[in-house]
Amino acid sequence: MNSVMKSFGSxxxxxxxxxxxxxxxxxxxxxxxxxxDAALANGDLKHALADYAAAEARFDALPAxxxxxxxxxxxxxxxxxxxxxxxxxxxxTIDKAEKAPDAASPHFFSACAFxxxxxxxxxxxxxxxxxxxxxxxxxxxxEAAPGDWDTKYDFxxxxxxxxxLRKQPKAPPKQLMQLLRPPTPTGKPPKRVG
Numbered sequence: 312m313n314s315v316m317k318s319f320g321s322x323x324x325x326x327x328x329x330x331x332x333x334x335x336x337x338x339x340x341x342x343x344x345x346x347x348d349a350a351l352a353n354g355d356l357k358h359a360l361a362d363y364a365a366a367e368a369r370f371d372a373l374p375a376x377x378x379x380x381x382x383x384x385x386x387x388x389x390x391x392x393x394x395x396x397x398x399x400x401x402x403x404t405i406d407k408a409e410k411a412p413d414a415a416s417p418h419f420f421s422a423c424a425f426x427x428x429x430x431x432x433x434x435x436x437x438x439x440x441x442x443x444x445x446x447x448x449x450x451x452x453x454e455a456a457p458g459d460w461d462t463k464y465d466f467x468x469x470x471x472x473x474x475x476l477r478k479q480p481k482a483p484p485k486q487l488m489q490l491l492r493p494p495t496p497t498g499k500p501p502k503r504v505g
Contacts, residue, residue, distance in 0.1 A: 356394050363391040389415035422448030435480040442473045
C-alpha cells in the first residue's frame, strides 16, 4: 500500500513539475504578446504593432502552436489589424485582412479600411468603388458575426451611402454624410421636442 502511495505521489509531483515547466515555457515564448498588450494599453501603437508582428511570426513558425493556441493567435492577429487601422495604414490593413483567420474579424477591419479610403477619395468613380468594396466586406463581416449590432449598423450605413452615391456621384467628399439625411421641406432642420 505504501509503495502504491509513493508511486502515486511521485506521479503527481512529476505531473505538477511538468505543468509548471510548460507554463513557464509558454509564458517565455509568448512574451511578445504580453509586451504588445502592455504597449497597446499605454497607447504606444507603433511598439504594439511591432510586438504583435513578432508574436505572430513565432506562431507562424510553429503551426502546431498556432493550432493549439488558436484563440491567442486570433487575438494577436485581430489586435494587429486594429492597430494598423488606427495608425491609418489602410492598404496594410486590407492586405493583412486577406490572410487573417476568420476569428480575427478580417472582413470588419478591411471594410473599415475601404470605407476610410472612400471617404478620402476625391474622384467620384473611385470613391464609389471603395464604398462598394466596403459594403461587400461589411456584408461578409455580418455573415461571420450575425449578432454584432455595431457591424450591422456599419453595414446598413455603408449600404445606404453607396446607394445615395449611385444617385448623386458628384457629391463632394465633405458632404458624404449629408447624403444620408432626408431633406426637409423648408430647408430647416426639424424642431426637436423633449
